[in-house]
Amino acid sequence: MSSPFPKMLAGLALAATLATGCEPPPVVPTADRRQNQQLSRIEGQVVVQSRARGNAIVLLYEAGSLPPPQGAGRPISFTIIPAQQLFGAALEDPSAAGPFTAPFAFSLVPPGRYVLRGFIDVDTCRSGAQPCHGPDFIPWYGVTAEPNAGDVGGAAVDALTLAPRVVEVGPDAEGTLQAVTGVTVSFSDSATVPERPAFEVVGSNQLEPSAGPLNLELRPLSLREGVVDVRPPAFLLRYVDENGDGVPDDANGDGQPEFWPRVVVRKLADTPDLADENDLDRNGILDDVGVDYLHSDGSSDGLPDLVVLAASLVPDPAAMDALRNPDGSPRMEPVPVSKLDVRILPLALDAREPHQPVPLQSLPSGRYSLTLVQFTGQTWRLPNELSPTLAPALGLPSVESQSFLLQVP
Numbered sequence: 001m002s003s004p005f006p007k008m009l010a011g012l013a014l015a016a017t018l019a020t021g022c023e024p025p026p027v028v029p030t031a032d033r034r035q036n037q038q039l040s041r042i043e044g045q046v047v048v049q050s051r052a053r054g055n056a057i058v059l060l061y062e063a064g065s066l067p068p069p070q071g072a073g074r075p076i077s078f079t080i081i082p083a084q085q086l087f088g089a090a091l092e093d094p095s096a097a098g099p100f101t102a103p104f105a106f107s108l109v110p111p112g113r114y115v116l117r118g119f120i121d122v123d124t125c126r127s128g129a130q131p132c133h134g135p136d137f138i139p140w141y142g143v144t145a146e147p148n149a150g151d152v153g154g155a156a157v158d159a160l161t162l163a164p165r166v167v168e169v170g171p172d173a174e175g176t177l178q179a180v181t182g183v184t185v186s187f188s189d190s191a192t193v194p195e196r197p198a199f200e201v202v203g204s205n206q207l208e209p210s211a212g213p214l215n216l217e218l219r220p221l222s223l224r225e226g227v228v229d230v231r232p233p234a235f236l237l238r239y240v241d242e243n244g245d246g247v248p249d250d251a252n253g254d255g256q257p258e259f260w261p262r263v264v265v266r267k268l269a270d271t272p273d274l275a276d277e278n279d280l281d282r283n284g285i286l287d288d289v290g291v292d293y294l295h296s297d298g299s300s301d302g303l304p305d306l307v308v309l310a311a312s313l314v315p316d317p318a319a320m321d322a323l324r325n326p327d328g329s330p331r332m333e334p335v336p337v338s339k340l341d342v343r344i345l346p347l348a349l350d351a352r353e354p355h356q357p358v359p360l361q362s363l364p365s366g367r368y369s370l371t372l373v374q375f376t377g378q379t380w381r382l383p384n385e386l387s388p389t390l391a392p393a394l395g396l397p398s399v400e401s402q403s404f405l406l407q408v409p
Contacts, residue, residue, distance in 0.1 A: 040110075040111070040178060041106060041107045041108070042180045043105035044103070045103055046102055046184075047101050048098050048187040049097055049098045050097060050098060050189045051095070051189065052151070052192070054121040055080050056080070056121075057078060057120075058080075060075055060076055060114055061075055062113070062114060063112075065285055069376070081103075104185065110169070111170055113167070114168075115164050115166060115167070116185050118185055120152040120187055121151055136229050143384050148196060149231075150192065152188070153187065156184060156186075168180070196374070196379070199235075200402070201382065201401070202217040203215065205407055207309070207346060208409065213344060217339055218341075220339075226396060228386065236334040236336060236337075237313075238332070239323065260334070260375040262373040263342050263372060264371040265406060266308050267348075268366065274383060276306075278291060286303075288304075291304060291305060292304060295358050296358075296360060301352075307364055310347040313341065316341060340372075363408055369381055370404070383403050387402050387403035
């Protein structure tokens with residue numbers, strides 16, 4: 001039975017209004033604050049200078065949760081501009097490089113700071129070059145939610161510095177939430193991407209805490225079945241050089257250079273799906289409530305942890321030779337390699353603050369995923385939706401190798 005109190009309160013409010021002649025109180029649709037939140041929009045144009053043809057995908061991210069390679073954020077929304085709308089009559093003329101323009105918009109955007117990225121999902125192979133991809137962007141699955149070889153990247157950038165532009169949705173002086181208009185998302189052939197670093201694993205899936213490091217070999221995965229089309233001819237090995245000084249980085253100070261792709265071994269949730277621990281809604285942001293482990297000094301911060309295992313690439317001598325110029329100086333361009341050797345240590349870290357990971361007191365038992373992050377921001381993770389336990393229900397091909405996960409007893 002419904003409570004009489006809401007009706008009584010409404011009657012008292014009406015009586016007071018009639019008695020005093022004051023303006024009626026503001027009316028809101030519900031007491032649910034989420035439904036009372038002001039929302040706005042971001043809109044603008046995509047500008048394409050490219051001979052590539054395909055749908056334009058524009059992705060919206062929170063500025064505090066950037067996507068790879070800067071972070072692990074996932075898009076909070078996306079929009080698709082059809083190729084016909086964007087290229088018009090030039091859709092069948094690959095000699096035309098543009099510029100081509102078309103409007104885009106995101107509605108129902110809450111207050112906040114955002115970045116916009118995207119790509120042209122190339123849908124033809126008129127030049128005859130191989131591999132040849134069709135339009136294969138399906139946002140619901142990790143194996144189909146990123147650009148592939150030949151796709152053209154884009155972003156909203158500052159016109160002067162070319163740094164990523166942060167778009168802020170906020171109120172004006174009177175507190176009214178304002179729309180952000182005139183945002184340009186630019187695409188150019190100079191941002192054409194290679195193939196995703198799809199892989200399979202050779203080696204044990206058991207990490208015994210007392211047995212020392214675990215060495216694994218990763219090999220490129222070639223798969224063209226159904227909606228999945230990944231055919232990396234090799235991995236792209238490259239020194240990390242975040243500051244652009246031409247010298248390989250050594251962020252952890254261990255005297256060893258760092259490499260792309262980066263290797264991330266992250267603890268999975270104790271659920272049958274692919275969710276990471278403490279990110280059960282899979283939005284790339286740690287949950288407000290979750291598992292908190294003791295740090296190596298016995299302390300605890302009371303916050304859900306992002307548990308990763310210490311892991312790194314160990315290039316073989318041939319790969320290291322390829323990363324040297326004839327004069328012996330580091331070669332900073334990527335070089336193709338036929339395999340990647342990965343070393344995983346029995347050391348767990350809380351990477352909630354990714355630039356200041358904190359060692360944990362013990363190695364949390366459970367399942368761990370293995371992700372490669374390429375310098376382009378493209379990723380591949382095991383296990384994924386191609387695992388035979390998940391694929392049939394999703395209408396995806398079953399690939400046994402894609403069920404690999406690391407077990408810590």
